[in-house]
Amino acid sequence: MMVWWQVGGIILALVGLGLVFYVLFPRKYQAAASVAGAYDDWTQDGxxxxxxxxxxxLGHYGCPPGRKNFRQAKADFVHEMVRWGGLDRLPPGTQVLDVGCGIGGSSRILAQDYGFDVTGITISPQQVKRAQALTPAGLPVRFQVDDALALSFPEASFAVVWSVEAGPHMPDKAQFARELLRVLKPGGILVVADWNQRDERQKPLNFWEKRVMQQLLDQWSHPAFASIAGFAEALSATGWVAGTVVTADWTAPTLPSWLDSIWQGVVRPAGLLRFGLVGLLKSLREVPTLLLMRWAFGTGLCQFGMFRAVRGTSKLIPPVPAKLPS
Structure with missing residues (x-):
């Protein structure tokens, strides 16, 4: 019995240390360099x-969501996004820009399974290095460091612009929207998936919701979340969108990802041997944010937004965004 008390005491002490790191050492957004630094650290420690x-x-768990392997759900998300965006009807060799490519997981699927020619960009040099190391020779994918708010590509460079969960790191959502559409060819398709906040114009945040949102911003180097309607309006306001911006809410099929990500620490105990005590403390440090994310998305404070737009041949009068069922 004494042994179990000792084990319980050790676990509580570790959880307490994780909470200390969570409270005392947030990763507040300061500039683009703070985002790059955070992802460099996450990439280097593995x-x-x-x-x-x-x-x-996040992963896609179906409609309605069901039980699924965590990593399979993530790969399935890419295929669901391809189908939702109509990219599965495009020919091999289509030039795609993956904005906020991370370590290249989605870029490689787009190249391997659909034959697209993919360029992935991230602000993190360490992510570029790791993405290159994970990419098989001969696959039409390349990676480079670039700033999504000031892309280095000429106007009308890509037939498809793709972005997953990069928007919360952008301090200027209007500029982000302009850059995504600027590098898109006339007739090209923009497909974006993002974490969004409830539209405060429709229902203002209460005191506690504001506190939660501030934690979600501060812990993962986010300057702000846009609402689904707000970012759709930002895309339309560029004047480059032909027709309407199509949106959908994928909160339900992605919601299991938050608790599933915590569960990985239990079902993958090899991580404790590989990363040791420091790795355990770093992992425990993320648990409060993951739980807050689950609460926020589960209660409607946050939503998982999908956006699809086609670039017109010239500057247009911005139309009203359309919302379609997910």
Missing amino acids: LLEFYWGEHIH
């Missing part, structure tokens, strides 16, 4: 890749 795999984004 923890995020070990537990989340090559796809550093």
